[in-house]
Amino acid sequence: MAKSLKLYYDLMSQPSRVLWILLEKSKIPYERCLVNLGKGEHLTDQFKEINRFQKVPCIVDSQIKLAESVAIARYLAREYQLPEHWYPTDSRRQARVDEYLEWQHHNTRASCATYFQYVWLRPRMMGSTVDPKRAEQYKSQLDSCLDFIEQVFLGHGSPYIVGDQISIADLVAACEIEQPKMAGYDPCAGRPNLTQWMERVRNATNPYYDQAHKLVYKIMPDSVPKPKL
Amino acid sequence: MAKSLKLYYDLMSQPSRVLWILLEKSKIPYERCLVNLGKGEHLTDQFKEINRFQKVPCIVDSQIKLAESVAIARYLAREYQLPEHWYPTDSRRQARVDEYLEWQHHNTRASCATYFQYVWLRPRMMGSTVDPKRAEQYKSQLDSCLDFIEQVFLGHGSPYIVGDQISIADLVAACEIEQPKMAGYDPCAGRPNLTQWMERVRNATNPYYDQAHKLVYKIMPDSVPKPKL
Numbered sequence: 001m002a003k004s005l006k007l008y009y010d011l012m013s014q015p016s017r018v019l020w021i022l023l024e025k026s027k028i029p030y031e032r033c034l035v036n037l038g039k040g041e042h043l044t045d046q047f048k049e050i051n052r053f054q055k056v057p058c059i060v061d062s063q064i065k066l067a068e069s070v071a072i073a074r075y076l077a078r079e080y081q082l083p084e085h086w087y088p089t090d091s092r093r094q095a096r097v098d099e100y101l102e103w104q105h106h107n108t109r110a111s112c113a114t115y116f117q118y119v120w121l122r123p124r125m126m127g128s129t130v131d132p133k134r135a136e137q138y139k140s141q142l143d144s145c146l147d148f149i150e151q152v153f154l155g156h157g158s159p160y161i162v163g164d165q166i167s168i169a170d171l172v173a174a175c176e177i178e179q180p181k182m183a184g185y186d187p188c189a190g191r192p193n194l195t196q197w198m199e200r201v202r203n204a205t206n207p208y209y210d211q212a213h214k215l216v217y218k219i220m221p222d223s224v225p226k227p228k229l
Numbered sequence: 230m231a232k233s234l235k236l237y238y239d240l241m242s243q244p245s246r247v248l249w250i251l252l253e254k255s256k257i258p259y260e261r262c263l264v265n266l267g268k269g270e271h272l273t274d275q276f277k278e279i280n281r282f283q284k285v286p287c288i289v290d291s292q293i294k295l296a297e298s299v300a301i302a303r304y305l306a307r308e309y310q311l312p313e314h315w316y317p318t319d320s321r322r323q324a325r326v327d328e329y330l331e332w333q334h335h336n337t338r339a340s341c342a343t344y345f346q347y348v349w350l351r352p353r354m355m356g357s358t359v360d361p362k363r364a365e366q367y368k369s370q371l372d373s374c375l376d377f378i379e380q381v382f383l384g385h386g387s388p389y390i391v392g393d394q395i396s397i398a399d400l401v402a403a404c405e406i407e408q409p410k411m412a413g414y415d416p417c418a419g420r421p422n423l424t425q426w427m428e429r430v431r432n433a434t435n436p437y438y439d440q441a442h443k444l445v446y447k448i449m450p451d452s453v454p455k456p457k458l
Contacts, residue, residue, distance in 0.1 A: 052381055053332065064321050071327035078320050091307050092293050098300035103282065105334035152281055 005030040005080075006060045008050060010037045014113070015069030016057040017175040017212040022073060022168070024208040028080050038125075070101050073168045085165035096162040100153070100169040104176070108149065111142040112176045120183035142180060146187050146194060149173070154193040159200060166204045174201040178213055181220040188225070202227060234259040234309075235289045237279060239266045243342070244298030245286040246404040246441040251302060251397070253437040257309050267354075299330050302397045314394035325391040329382070329398040333405070337378065340371040341405045349412035371409060375416050375423060378402070383422040388429055395433045403430040407442055410449040417454070431456060 007023060007030050009016035023030050035041045035056050042054050051058040051067045058067040061079070066072050077087035088094050115138045122128045153161050161169040177187045177198065188195040202209045210217070210229060217226055236252060236259050238245035252259050264270045264285045271283050280287040280296045287296040290308070295301050306316035317323050344367045351357040382390050390398040406416045406427065417424040431438045439446070439458060446455055 064324060066324050066328060068328045068331035070331045071324055074327055075320065075324040078323075091304065094307075095293060095295050095300055095304040098303055099295060099297045102297035102299045102334075105331075106339075110335075 004062055006033050007031070007057060008033045008035050008047075008059070009057045010035050010042075011212055011215060012037060013056050014109075014175045014179050015172070017178075018069055018168075018171050019057045019059075019072055019076075021171060021175070021205050021208045021212050022076065022082070022086065024211075025205050026076075026080065026082050026086075028076070028082075070168075070172065073172075077168070086168050088162075088167065093162055093167075097167045097169045100161050101172060104169075104172060107145050108173055108176045111138070111145040112179045114138050115142045115185060116179045116183050119180075119185075139185065142185065142187075146177070146191060150191040150194045154197050159197070166201060170197070170201045171205065174198055174209075175212075178216050181224045182216055184221050184223055186224045199227075233291055235262050236260070236286060237262045237264050237276075237288070238286045239264050239271075240441055240444060241266060242285050243338075243404045243408050244401070246407075247298055247397075247400050248286045248288075248301055248305075250400060250404070250434050250437045250441050251305065251311070251315065253440075254434050255305075255309065255311050255315075257305070257311075299397075299401065302401075306397070315397050317391075317396065322391055322396075326396045326398045329390050330401060333398075333401060336374050337402055337405045340367070340374040341408045343367050344371045344414060345408045345412050348409075348414075368414065371414065371416075375406070375420060379420040379423045383426050388426070395430060399426075399430045400434065403427055403438075404441075407445050410453045411445055413450050413452055415453045428456075 005028065007019055009020055009032070011017055011020065035047065037056065041047060042051075042056055048054055050060060050065060053067045055067065057069050057072065058065065059072050059075075060066075061075075064075075066075055074087060076082055087097060115135075118138055119130055119135050123130060158164070160166050161173060174197075177194075180187060188198060210227070217229070220226065234257065236248055238249055238261070240246055240249065264276065266285065270276060271280075271285055277283055279289060279294060282296050284296065286298055286301065287294065288301050288304075289295075290304075293304075295304060303316060305311055316326060344364075347367055348359055348364050352359060387393065389395050390402060403426075406423075409416065417427060439456070446458070449455065
């Protein structure tokens with residue numbers, strides 16, 4: 001089978017890891033197109049032809065060029081017949097998965113990415129200094145968001161964000177929550193539901209989850225518990 | 230027909246207007262449940278039972294309580310057989326609509342809402358002062374986002390964000406772009422594509438568009454051109 005599907009990604013990007021794991025786990029043939037964000041490869045005119053937003057991940061498939069990981073995940077579920085649990089066709093379950101996927105933009109994604117970028121990425125990429133007060137403020141927003149996930153999304157004995165099977169919502173959430181670990185933040189500390197759920201998502205998607213997070217595991221400091229590989 | 234569908238909304242909220250217009254235009258019977266944000270009615274324990282995120286809009290329908298306007302719009306398209314153009318079943322067109330709906334969270338929504346809240350809402354609700362430098366920074370982000378919409382999404386002669394028919398993407402975008410007008414910002418100035426497209430979306434959804442934006446039109450200062458009613 002010809003690989004007409006191309007994934008443009010960098011495993012340092014949380015949503016890139018989501019699609020990479022999803023494709024690998026689902027055994028969908030695709031061409032791996034690495035875009036090195038650290039080298040600014042997403043900012044070239046050449047890449048702009050592939051993704052007008054100049055971000056990863058994105059895909060090229062037959063005649064469509066598509067960006068935005070959540071939109072891509074939905075497209076893959078339709079076009080490549082992903083196993084039902086990833087994106088349920090049952091209307092109510094799909095609505096619940098959608099609800100998390102929309103909610104996360106200004107919550108999980110915003111708080112994890114902001115903390116990671118401010119404390120870890122910007123000082124390394126741009127030489128910026130970290131204002132402890134501002135870092136504390138971002139940490140507090142991250143704490144609130146993860147507490148909400150601990151108590152509300154995972155607080156009712158449900159093994160996954162939506163019911164008893166893993167969905168795209170879990171993968172999007174877990175890959176995001178891994179990110180601030182590189183900045184020395186332990187998302188699992190004091191959050192037993194989140195701890196067990198993270199391990200559940202990891203087990204359900206390994207060995208790809210660990211492969212995708214190899215660099216994350218390498219960068220995170222010893223103060224953050226590492227998964228047993 | 231019994232109205233089993235309830236919409237909780239406040240027309241000062243952009244995504245509330247999206248769903249209100251969508252339901253009115255599609256003639257779907259529903260119960261209007263006003264939640265006065267200005268009076269903090271979304272912050273009560275009673276409302277928390279309806280929406281755990283304590284935001285509007287949200288719906289209650291048969292046995293589902295659902296939040297997040299984009300997730301709700303998709304649910305309505307499925308469950309209430311909205312006209313095809315709102316959320317195309319054609320996979321590629323749907324992917325394009327999804328792409329905008331995911332992209333807008335950290336772009337149109339973030340920049341319009343941030344500018345509006347900082348310059349107009351917070352001073353009135355919380356008595357905060359406006360730092361001109363910060364306001365200029367938010368304005369600049371808003372300018373960039375709208376320039377991108379002008380040039381990229383609407384820059385290729387396409388009457389709507391996705392092709393030649395109005396979709397949820399247009400309604401979500403237009404309702405968001407109306408918001409900073411209340412803070413004296415004219416999104417259409419120097420943007421001919423955006424100007425024509427805003428008018429197109431309004432005409433395609435009137436009289437409901439104007440009804441939903443009644444308070445917006447009333448609040449916006451005379452420096453911003455008002456639609457001819």
